[in-house]
Every structure is written in structure tokens, then in C-alpha cells.
Amino acid sequence: MSDTDKQLRVSKIRNGTVIDHVTGGQALNVLAILGIDGAGGESVSIGMNVPSDRLGRKDVVKVEDRELSQSEVDVLSLIAPEATINIVRDYEVVEKLRVERPERVTGLLTCPNRNCISNANEPVDSRFDVVDDGVRCGYCGTIVRDDIADHLSVS
Amino acid sequence: MRHDHLLSAHQLSRADVEEVLSRAAEVAADPAAFRDRHAGKLLALCFFEPSTRTKMSFDAAMKRLGGDTVDMGSVESSSVKKGESLADTVRVIEGYADGVVLRHPSEGAATMAAEFVDVPLVNAGDGAGQHPTQTLLDLYTIRETHGLDDLTIGVMGDLKYGRTVHSLSTVLTNFDARQHFISPESLRLPRGVRFDLHEAGAQVREHTDLDEVLPELDVLYVTRIQRERFPDENEYHTVAGQYRIDAETLEAAKDDLTVMHPLPRVDEIAPEVDDTDHARYFEQAHNGVPVRMALLDLLLEEGE
Ligand SMILES: [Zn+2]
Numbered sequence A: 001m002s003d004t005d006k007q008l009r010v011s012k013i014r015n016g017t018v019i020d021h022v023t024g025g026q027a028l029n030v031l032a033i034l035g036i037d038g039a040g041g042e043s044v045s046i047g048m049n050v051p052s053d054r055l056g057r058k059d060v061v062k063v064e065d066r067e068l069s070q071s072e073v074d075v076l077s078l079i080a081p082e083a084t085i086n087i088v089r090d091y092e093v094v095e096k097l098r099v100e101r102p103e104r105v106t107g108l109l110t111c112p113n114r115n116c117i118s119n120a121n122e123p124v125d126s127r128f129d130v131v132d133d134g135v136r137c138g139y140c141g142t143i144v145r146d147d148i149a150d151h152l153s154v155s
Numbered sequence B: 001m002r003h004d005h006l007l008s009a010h011q012l013s014r015a016d017v018e019e020v021l022s023r024a025a026e027v028a029a030d031p032a033a034f035r036d037r038h039a040g041k042l043l044a045l046c047f048f049e050p051s052t053r054t055k056m057s058f059d060a061a062m063k064r065l066g067g068d069t070v071d072m073g074s075v076e077s078s079s080v081k082k083g084e085s086l087a088d089t090v091r092v093i094e095g096y097a098d099g100v101v102l103r104h105p106s107e108g109a110a111t112m113a114a115e116f117v118d119v120p121l122v123n124a125g126d127g128a129g130q131h132p133t134q135t136l137l138d139l140y141t142i143r144e145t146h147g148l149d150d151l152t153i154g155v156m157g158d159l160k161y162g163r164t165v166h167s168l169s170t171v172l173t174n175f176d177a178r179q180h181f182i183s184p185e186s187l188r189l190p191r192g193v194r195f196d197l198h199e200a201g202a203q204v205r206e207h208t209d210l211d212e213v214l215p216e217l218d219v220l221y222v223t224r225i226q227r228e229r230f231p232d233e234n235e236y237h238t239v240a241g242q243y244r245i246d247a248e249t250l251e252a253a254k255d256d257l258t259v260m261h262p263l264p265r266v267d268e269i270a271p272e273v274d275d276t277d278h279a280r281y282f283e284q285a286h287n288g289v290p291v292r293m294a295l296l297d298l299l300l301e302e303g304e
Helices: A003-010 A028-033 A070-075 B012-031 B052-064 B085-094 B111-112 B132-145 B163-172 B191-199 B233-241 B271-275 B281-286 B288-302
Strands: A016-023 A045-052 A055-065 A084-089 A091-096 A104-106 A127-131 A132-135 B042-047 B066-073 B099-104 B121-126 B151-156 B176-184 B205-206 B219-222 B258-260
Touching: A016 A070, A016 A132, A028 A045, A028 A055, A028 A070, A070 B012, A091 B111, A104 B052, B012 B132, B012 B288, B042 B085, B042 B281, B052 B066, B052 B099, B052 B121, B052 B288, B085 B099, B085 B111, B099 B111, B099 B288, B111 B121, B121 B132, B121 B281, B121 B288, B132 B219, B132 B281, B132 B288, B151 B163, B163 B191, B258 B281, B281 B288
Parallel strands: B042 B066, B042 B099, B099 B121, B151 B176, B151 B219, B176 B205, B219 B258
Antiparallel strands: A016 A055, A016 A084, A045 A055, A084 A091, A104 A127, A127 A132
16 A cells, blocks of 8 residues: 555544455445444444455445444454454554454344354354354354355344 | 263364273173263253253163162243243253253254353254264264274265264274265255364265175165155155165175164154164164263263
8 A cells, every 4th residue: 555545545544543455345244243323433444345456345344432442343354354444543543453354243243044043032142163264153063154144133 | 072062073082082982882781880970960950952872771771870869850831931041941950860861953052052051962853053962872883893993884864864974974084984975966965064074074975875885895874864854745756765674685785794873763764674784773872871871970970
């Protein structure tokens, strides 16, 4: 990324988090996963299908006055594996995080197996173990490989 | 055993299997020695779907250990009908007993239920998921007939929905076993199971024709192809007919081939096979009692 580019994309927010290189079309799912729906009063801006050298098209999400933690951003790896996270303070990028695949995600996805106990009316959250090329239900063992975003329970 | 519960065949290491099977062999050799082992203890039988045979087998096992059972009864007559969650049901029932046996129509039910109880919980079947005690008795039968190492096994029939098959094949990856899967294209092993076998580095081959592998097999494990898996009656008859065995089929087999079946069978094994030395399926069913005795003995003694 050139310096001018950086100026344009990142320096617009004073304090907060810029999530860049999000897979095109996934910005709203990113917000859903992070539980950001505007109700908390954060100022949020979204760029969708912005041209990108690396991804062709990408989404960019900027959340002001909120610094995401590593564990929060790791969950994003399931739908936006190339995402980069910049933590911004006083217009400066003070920290860059890469998303890393978590070992397990809880409560985020709905098991596609309708006969799975996690879809019954039981007092448990869904639980998925992250495996090589997808996620696997911790209750029934069903594997989800493609279109993980279609199984989000939060969107 | 290192485990508090038996939920899935996935959790069974080779050492776990050997521990249970050795204990089962001790039980079979001298049942009287186990007669008072768990006197005064109670096992709760929670069957959310009917499975008379499995329930009787657990009932017999617990009573032969000197203990007794309490039965939840049918779902129609219980609180479940009023909409109680499984989590609540098992939390109430664990107060009545020293262990719980659970059969439930939803996949993952036992795994979830175990999160809510402190007493040992045994999965006696969860939907199309796991049925690990069936697996243990299958393994015991194989051990008693052929042995679990240097084994060539063929599993035939409904491999897609047959949970006994999924559990057995998973645990066999811990042993020196070559596994052949023989089924119609539409009833192949599901992706998740093939993934597990692949992950475990298992030697697995899939076939549509039994003749291709029969002469190599030490064990042939036959399962039932159910009519309801096919939209069309004719298609069912055509397909199922190709996966039936009789005395003539077995002429191509090794003399010491062991034929197994989780029972009940319909017509996938001709009755004439019963009289051959190959047939071990009734013995396999009988092995359910010593194997479940051994398992309960190990789980209950942990809690002492
Ligand atoms: Zn599931």
C-alpha cells in the first residue's frame, strides 16, 4: 500500500479500528459477527466492492472509538481470511493485527444439520471446531466447508 | 478408563478399547466374579426413542453386576411431552441414579447432555450419529474371532445412514486394519466420516461390488439397506438385491471369514448362512452383555 493510499483509507478515523481486505460482499457479516448494529452509538463506515490489487474487490469497515481484540478479529478469519486490522489512535496506526484461525467458535454459527441437538430448544450455544478446510459441529460432527457466512446465526 | 462418559467412538483410543475388551473377556470367563460388583447402585435408562434390544442389554448388564436400573419409560408418558429440555431432564434424573444411559433421536444429544451431569453418561445412540457400545461389542466379536490386528474387513450395505458403521470404522483406524466399503453409489459413506478416516490415515477403499474384495476379507460386516432410503420400490429391490449374501456368495470367501451383522436383519443374509461357520451375528448380539458389563464396571468404579 502506498502512503497516499494509506492517507485515503486509514487516516480518516481518529480513534478506532479499520478492517481492510475483507472479502468482497462480507462487510455486513463482519459487523454482524462483531455485534455492531449501530445501537451502541459507534460511528461506522463501510466501503463495499472497492477495487483491490490483491483481492480484485474488497470491502473495508471502519469502526470509530472501538479497538478490537485479537480474539474478536480471529473469528472474522472464517469469512474474511485475508482481512487486515489496523488499530488507530489519534490518526496513527498503532497496531496491525492479522486474523488467525481460532480453534473453536461458539454461538456464532448455526449447524446445518436440522436434527442436531444444537438446533433443538436446549440451553446451549452452537459450538464449532475449526478444522483444516472448514468448521465442524462440536455436537453432531457435521462439517461446513463452503459458504460459512450462510450459517451465521447472528446475521 | 480415563473418561467420565462414553459419548462417541471418536473418544476411544486403542488403549481404551483394549481396556474395555479385556475386562469384557474377564467377565465372559467368570461372570460370577462380577456378580456383586455394583450392588446397591442404580443405572437410569433414558430412552427417548424405542430400542427394546439395546435397553434390555443394558438392563441385563447392570443387574448382572449386582446393581439395578430405573427406567424413564416412554417419552409419551414423561415430562418431555410437556416440552422439557433434555438438559433439564438429565439434570433431574442424575439425582436418581449413579449413571445414565441415553438414547435420543437428535445427533449430539449425548455430548450435550453430558455437559449437564456429573454421573457417568453412556450414549446408547444419538440419531444418525454415534452408537459407541455397539462398536465395542463389534470390536469384541472381531477380537474373539480373528483378532484386531492384521485385519482386512469389508463393511457392506447402507454406509450412509448406518451409524454402527461410522463408529466401527472410526475406531478401527487405531488398529492395523484395511477397510473396504461396499455399497451402492447412493449409500456411500458420508463426507464427514470419510474425512475422519482420511485424517486418521486409514487404509480405506470403496467398492460397489462385493466380488471385487470378498476373497481377501477376514470379516464381512453386513448392514441392512432400508426401503425408505429409496424413493422408488423397484429401485430399492434392484439395489438391495445386489447386497444380499447366501451360501453361494460365500463360496468365494476365505474358510475362516467371519460374517457379522448388527441385527435385526431382514433378508440381507440368507438363513442358510446361519448354519455355516462364518455366521457370528448371534454371538455378536450376545456379546453385548459382557461388553456393557465391562464398560459400566469401568465407568462406575471411577466414581468410587
Ligand atoms: Zn450439529
